[in-house]
Amino acid sequence: MKRLLLALALWLPVAAYASLNVFACEPEWAALAREIGGDDVKVYAATTATQDPHRIEARPSLIAQMRRADLAVCTGAELEIGWLPVLLRESGNARVQPGRPGYFEAARLVPLLDKPRRLDRAEGDVHALGNPHIHTDPRNILRVAESLTARMAELDPTKAAAYRARGQAFGTRWQAAIARWEARAATLKSVPVAVQHKSFSYLLAWLGLREVAILEPKPGVDPSVAHLARVAAQLETTPARMVLRTAYQSPRPAAWLADRAGIPALALPYTVGGNAQAKDLFALFDDTLDQLLKAAR
C-alpha cells in the first residue's frame, strides 16, 4: 500500500517543492511574505480582504494548499481558531504543525491590546490572548517582518542571503514610510471615532485616535437596531468624527449610524486588497491615512 502511495506521489506533478511554499492565512501576511520572499517563494493567500478572518470555511482547497505548504504564516491569538486547526489536522503536513519551524504566528511577536479582563462567553467572542488585528499598526508589521525573514532563512538556507537582503531593504523602506505616515497623521491625534468591530485598535493606538463607541454590543455580535440607537444617543454626548469599518463587514450598521450622527462612514481597506488602492502593504496605509485625513478635515 505504502509503496503504491509512494509511486503515486512521485508520479504526480510535484513542482511544489521547487521553491518555498508559503500558506498565508491573511492577505497582509501574504503581502509581507512576498516582500521578503520575492521570486524565491510561492505565496498562497488563504483569505481575501472581503472575507471575515474569524469565519472562514475549512474548504477542501485550503486543505490541499496547506498540504503543500512549507511555511504557514498566520496571525494566531485565536483569530483563526474556527478553521486553521481543521486545515492543519486534515492536511497531514507535519512541517507546518504548531511547534515546528514551518508554523509562524505573528501575534506572538507583539504586545497585544484589549486583553479581556473576564474570560466568559457572555462577553461575546472574546480572544483570551488579546485583540488579534495587530497588522493595523505598521510598527507591528516591522516586528513581524524581522522575525519572518529569520524564519524563511532558517527554512530555506540556500536562499537565506536573499531573504535577509530583501527583509532589510523592506525594513528600511518601511521605517521611512512609518516616519512619513506619522508626520502626515499628526493632526489625527485625539480625533474621536466610532468603530464597527475592534478591528482597528492597533491603528488607533498608533495614531492616537480615540475610540469613543463600538457598534457591536459585544465582540463578534452583530449590532441590533436597539443597540445602534443607544450608540447614536451616546454619540450625541460624546461625538465621534467618523465611523470606521472594514471592507468585509456589512456596510449597513455603519451607514445607519453615520447617517443619524451626520458624520462620514469609512470603509477602510483593513488589509491588502481591501479596496482598489490598497494593492500592497505601503498602499494599504497610504489609503487608510488618505481616508482618515479626508474625513477629519
Added chain:
Amino acid sequence: MLRPALVAAALAAAFPAHADSEVDALRAELKELKASYEARLRALEARLEAADAAPAPAPAVDTAQADAPAAPKLNPDISLILQGRYAQLDDIEHRAISGFLPAGHAHETARGFSLDHTELVMSASIDPYFRGYFNLALQDDEVDIEEAWFQTTSLGEGLSIKGGRFLSGLGYQNEQHPHAWDFADNSLMYRALFGEAYGNDGLQLKWVAPTELYMEFGAEAGRGANFPGTDRNRNGAGSYTLFGHLGGDLGVSHSWRAGLSYLHARASAREGELDDVDDVEIETLFSGTSKTWLADFVWKWAPEGNARERNFKFAAEYFRREESGELCGFDGVSSCTAGTDDAYRARQSGFYAQGVYQFMPRWRTGYRYDRLDPGSVDFGANPLSLAKSDYKPTRHSLMLDYAPSEFSRLRLQYSKDQSMAEVSENQWFVQYIHSLGAHGAHKF
C-alpha cells in the same frame, strides 16, 4: 494621553472667575503632569536611541516568541453540548422504515419534551507525535463512548493514522455528530444504513495528495461490530472501508467536495424484525456479507467567500447496499434460508438531498428530501411468508433556525414523514443546541 491635562487647562481657561485657590491647585497639578510626562518622554527617547544604536536583532526574534504569554492550557479542550427538543409526533408504538431491516442504535423518538444526547468532548495534543479526541454521549440510561481515538500528527507527506473508536470517514454526514446536523433528525438514508452513523473500533489510514485539487484517500479496518455488521468474536477485521474525496473552489464564491466510499461488513446472527404477509412481526437473524457504496456531494456558496452575511449549502448523498447470506426467522419455530443457491439477497438504495440557506446573519432555512428504494429483496427458499415491500419511503423536511452566536442554535422543523407504509405523519420539532467551552472547529 494628555487628556486630563488638556481638560484641566480648558477648565482653567473657561472659568477664570473661579476661586483662585482651585486654579492654583489645577496649575500645580498641570505642572506636575507636565514634569512627569517630560521625564517619561526623555526616558523613551533614550531607549529609542539605544535601540537604534544596537545591531539589528535578527536571531533574537525567537526569544520574543518565548517571552510572549502562552495560553495557559496544558489541559485538554473540553466542551459540552446541550441538546434538547420538543417533538409533536403521532402515537406510533413501533417505528421502522418500511421495507428495511432496522439498523442498530436508532434514536428513540420521544413525544413531547425530551433531552437529546448530551455530548462531552475532550481533545488535545498528546505529544508532538499524536493528538487525542474523546466524545461521550450521555442519555438517561446509557453512556456511549461515541469516539475515543488518537491520530498521528508528525508522519508528514499527507499521511495520518487514526486508531481507536472513531466515526468512519465514509460519505459526507457520517463524521458529523448530531449537534452539527442541519436538521433536527437524521436523514432516512443514514437511519436505514447505520441507525445514526457508522463508527468502528479499528485503524484508519488517510492520505492527502500534494495537488492543488483536493484529493483525499482513506482506508479503514476494524472490529465491525456495528450495524450492518455484528460482533463476531474473532481475530482479524470484521469490516473495512475505502473512501476517496475530491474538492476545490470554483472562483472565490463557490466550493465543492465529492466522494465515493465503500463499506464491506460481515454479520453473524444479526437481529432484526420484519413483517410477514399477515402483518405479524417476525424476528429475524441475518448472517452474511453487507456491501455498501456511497456517493456524496457538497456544494457551498458564499458571496465573495464571505459566509457571514449570506451563504448556501447543498448536500446530497446516495447509497446502494447489497446483502447476501442466510436469513433465519423465528415464527414460533425457527426456519432459515438454506444453501447458497437460494440464499437471502437484498439490493437496496436511497438518497437524500438538502439545501440550507442563510438569508441574513444568524438566520437559516433549509429543505431536505429523503427517498429510499427497498429494491429487490429475495428471501430465497425461506419457508416463512415474509412480506416483500415495494413501498418507497419518502420524507420532506423544512427547517428554520436561529443562531444568536456560533455557540447556540434554536431550530424549528416540520417534516412530512412517509417512511412507513400507510402512515403519513406531520412532525414538528423545536430544538436547541448549545455548546459550552472550547468547541473545536467543524469540517467543511
